[in-house]
Amino acid sequence: MSQYSTLNHIVLPMIAWDPARPAERINDHILMAHATSNAYVVTADEGDVVINTGTAQQGARIREKFEQLLGRPLKVAKIIFTQSHPDHIGGWQAFAGPDTEMIGQRMFGQICAERKMLGGFFGPRNTRILAAMIPPNTGKNPGTAHNWFDTPDPAPLATFADELEFTLGGRLFRLLSISSGETLDSLAVSIPAEGVVFTGNWSGAIFGALPNFYTARGDRDRSIPGWLKECDRLLALEPTLLITGHEQPIAGKGEIAARLGKLRDLIRHIHDHTVKGMNAGATLPEIQGSLVIPPDLTPRDGRCEAHWIARSVWEEYAGWFRHERTSELYATPASAVWPEVVAMAGGAAALAERAQGHLAAGDIEKALHLIEMAVTAEPRNRQALETELAIHEALVERTGGRIFDLLGWLEGRIMATRAALAALD
Secondary structure, eight states: OOSOOGGGSTHHHHHOOOTTSOOEESSSSEEEEOSSSOEEEEOOTTOEEEEOOOOTTTHHHHHHHHHHHHTSOOOEEEEEOSSOOHHHHTTGGGTOOTTOEEEEETTHHHHHHHHHHTHHHHHHHHHHHTGGGSOTTOOOOTTGGGTTTTOOOOSSEEEESSEEEEEETTEEEEEEEOTTSSSTTOEEEEEGGGTEEEEETTTOSSBTBOOOSSOTTOOOOOOHHHHHHHHHHHHHTOOSEEEESSSOOEEOHHHHHHHHHHHHHHHHHHHHHHHHHHHTTOOHHHHHHTOOOOGGGOOBSBSSOHHHHHHHHHHHHHOSOOSSOGGGGSSSOGGGGHHHHHHHTTOHHHHHHHHHHHHHTTOHHHHHHHHHHHHHHOTTOHHHHHHHHHHHHHHHHHHTTOBHHHHHHHHHHHHHHHHHHHHHO
């Protein structure tokens, strides 16, 4: 078994929920509770502002933690959601009272509706990415484990388009739409007089890793050039305290500028490399294959590969038609003729042998292409399945444990292949 797994990836401690872990003070009026996504309270005598509420199962306990730390009941005047994922909004009913105003960005309702509309599509996809984290034979969808698709939407909800300001407790709050982050309904909360900025998961769950412009489970595409503009907008605020969706806040104007600036420069590098390649007539695979990240821009381990972002840039500007093959314009996939090709090549065993040669030579991706053809043509061929298993295990090793979504997908394929082999016995 590989040492690399989603089960020991850096992201798991960030989203771990410990009901016994107390809330903590960031300063004399900002409190934080660690949860699947962190919740925050900005206190004032006139009323408290809650920023995110955890999952539906966590909300009541999060409120208790805040009140235990404060030594008084919360007086929730406003609840602000930095995005509509259920680990940010699910606990809203534990905080909202009859006079509480809840605020989201204008795309909030649409994104919630789309998530529910496509629950039957995205549920199995979540399962495939989180296969190693699901107890065997339960049949449970990891999304529904925390009401990913049926969490009640906050209501009534006030929304805004680009910017919204309000004053509470003598403190000006400025809400900014940052719709190119992890979700299209992302927003930032700025307290200008204090240099405080809350960004939620706008730059991804792991600050300093590549942002989630695309996750392997699938989601709406986010805009890379749009994100770069938003990053410059946030940097222009010159925050002295940056509070994200996970981990501890980042303090110090210089520290924030350096770390957020490095992330901006990394995304700019990927963007510019892709655009340069497009203008030079390079194919998308050529652009992805030639992408090199400068050592000084190396990101933290995270959710996606750099070359996935290059693909997102290409498709944002150019769409899905690559102008490489006429067959791209038709519904019949190349896999429809794979059984014929495999038969002409001498069967799945022959392709498996060739794939094993590529694997031995270190050409794992070429081996993967061949074995996918072989298994599609003969899904019960033991040699093909054993070779497929070896290829996926080699791909896990190649990740170095860095990319959560890629690890999750590969783990799921390994589990499926082992099950297929067991069924042959």
